[in-house]
Amino acid sequence: MAHGGALQEWKRGWPVVVAAMAGFSFFSVLISATGLFIEPLERAFGWDRATLSMGPAIATGVTALLSPFYGALIDRFGSRRLGLPGVVVTMGATCMFAFASGSKLQWVVMWIAFGLILTSIKSTIWTTAVAGTFDKGRGLALGLAVTGPAIAQTLVPPLGNFLIESFGWRAAYVWFGLGWGGVTLLLCWLFLRDAHDRRPKGGGTVRTVLPGLHKREALRSVALLQVAVSSFVVMMMTIGLSIHLFPILTEAGVARGEAAWLLSLGGIAGIVGKLVTGALLDRFRPNWTGSLTMGVTAVTFVVLIRFLDSMPALIAALVINGYAAGSKTQITAFLTAGYAGMRNFGMIYGAMSALVALASGLGPWIAGKVYDTAGGYEPFLWAGAIGCVLGGALLLALPPMPRWDASEPDDQAGAVS
Numbered sequence: 248m249a250h251g252g253a254l255q256e257w258k259r260g261w262p263v264v265v266a267a268m269a270g271f272s273f274f275s276v277l278i279s280a281t282g283l284f285i286e287p288l289e290r291a292f293g294w295d296r297a298t299l300s301m302g303p304a305i306a307t308g309v310t311a312l313l314s315p316f317y318g319a320l321i322d323r324f325g326s327r328r329l330g331l332p333g334v335v336v337t338m339g340a341t342c343m344f345a346f347a348s349g350s351k352l353q354w355v356v357m358w359i360a361f362g363l364i365l366t367s368i369k370s371t372i373w374t375t376a377v378a379g380t381f382d383k384g385r386g387l388a389l390g391l392a393v394t395g396p397a398i399a400q401t402l403v404p405p406l407g408n409f410l411i412e413s414f415g416w417r418a419a420y421v422w423f424g425l426g427w428g429g430v431t432l433l434l435c436w437l438f439l440r441d442a443h444d445r446r447p448k449g450g451g452t453v454r455t456v457l458p459g460l461h462k463r464e465a466l467r468s469v470a471l472l473q474v475a476v477s478s479f480v481v482m483m484m485t486i487g488l489s490i491h492l493f494p495i496l497t498e499a500g501v502a503r504g505e506a507a508w509l510l511s512l513g514g515i516a517g518i519v520g521k522l523v524t525g526a527l528l529d530r531f532r533p534n535w536t537g538s539l540t541m542g543v544t545a546v547t548f549v550v551l552i553r554f555l556d557s558m559p560a561l562i563a564a565l566v567i568n569g570y571a572a573g574s575k576t577q578i579t580a581f582l583t584a585g586y587a588g589m590r591n592f593g594m595i596y597g598a599m600s601a602l603v604a605l606a607s608g609l610g611p612w613i614a615g616k617v618y619d620t621a622g623g624y625e626p627f628l629w630a631g632a633i634g635c636v637l638g639g640a641l642l643l644a645l646p647p648m649p650r651w652d653a654s655e656p657d658d659q660a661g662a663v664s
Contacts, residue, residue, distance in 0.1 A: 318597020459588015
């Protein structure tokens with residue numbers, strides 16, 4: 248890690264943050280748009296909502312299985328070498344959904360393929376690049392990077408609704424794949440770099456050994472286990488809510504256009520939340536910030552249960568939810584880097600994000616199953632309120648972060664990570 252303070256870090260690292268922001272947003276586009284496609288696909292194919300919701304569950308389940316292995320590849324080859332081709336193939340995979348024929352088997356196969364491809368641009372790529380570039384300003388840098396999902400959450404609902412109503416749901420998939428993906432590819436081509444791209448002049452093989460836990464030490468870490476359980480529970484409930492929030496609002500009598508803009512309001516609050524959370528993580532005990540952010544999301548679930556007919560309460564709930572939404576990934580990454588160090592961050596955070604991916608897939612499916620079984624979302628909403636409170640409590644109980652020694656060069660030529 249280069250020295251010289253936060254200002255020097257930002258002078259060197261701001262392009263990496265821009266590229267990571269774009270990568271995070273593209274990774275989140277199809278997830279953010281899933282709720283918009285539920286009703287059009289329901290009309291087109293007559294599927295139930297459990298079927299329509301299982302696509303993200305399949306994809307995130309696949310990424311969950313592959314994340315630790317892909318994290319090890321990132322530790323060895325770096326974010327750029329894997330991220331650029333990943334963006335290209337994800338562009339094609341997003342467009343693929345325009346060819347859905349109504350066959351449930353085809354739908355499952357497409358989502359399996361999408362999950363395999365989506366692993367190549369998941370959060371591990373972007374988080375590793377940013378966390379390895381910043382130290383003193385890591386919280387704010389991660390905060391800016393993870394505004395990508397909030398940007399997607401802000402722009403995708405009105406944009407997707409416009410595309411679906413104007414050109415049809417098939418064309419909307421293509422616009423998201425080629426349009427959003429094309430912008431992401433350009434920014435990553437220009438700006439995405441990490442430590443693997445800053446090699447010594449003369450083509451030497453000296454590598455840097457970063458401080459942190461060995462793999463077996465990480466498996467025995469109680470603090471990392473607390474972070475993992477908290478992230479899994481909260482992400483499962485909140486991602487399940489985000490996928491079904493659009494139909495929750497429309498079934499409560501909110502017009503589609505108004506519901507789309509309400510979701511965008513949450514996205515705007517999310518951008519503010521990520522920046523504020525990043526600054527707080529750098530200045531105060533990170534587990535306190537994480538606990539408050541995770542726990543406060545319970546308010547949104549309670550409002551959707553008891554005050555859905557009150558527009559002021561609904562707006563406040565969506566602002567709170569948006570504020571906390573993307574910060575959960577940011578908090579998980581910051582706490583993982585703090586308690587695990589950077590020695591094996593790619594693999595450790597890959598395992599952590601595998602749990603998050605599994606939770607993100609289970610949540611929407613569980614919410615859809617609850618709706619189909621109970622005829623409404625209320626049992627799921629109560630579970631979400633309780634889960635968020637428990638997740639916040641786990642982070643509040645974390646011990647102080649360890650202080651890692653400075654990185655040192657490895658003088659064994661030809662050694663591999």
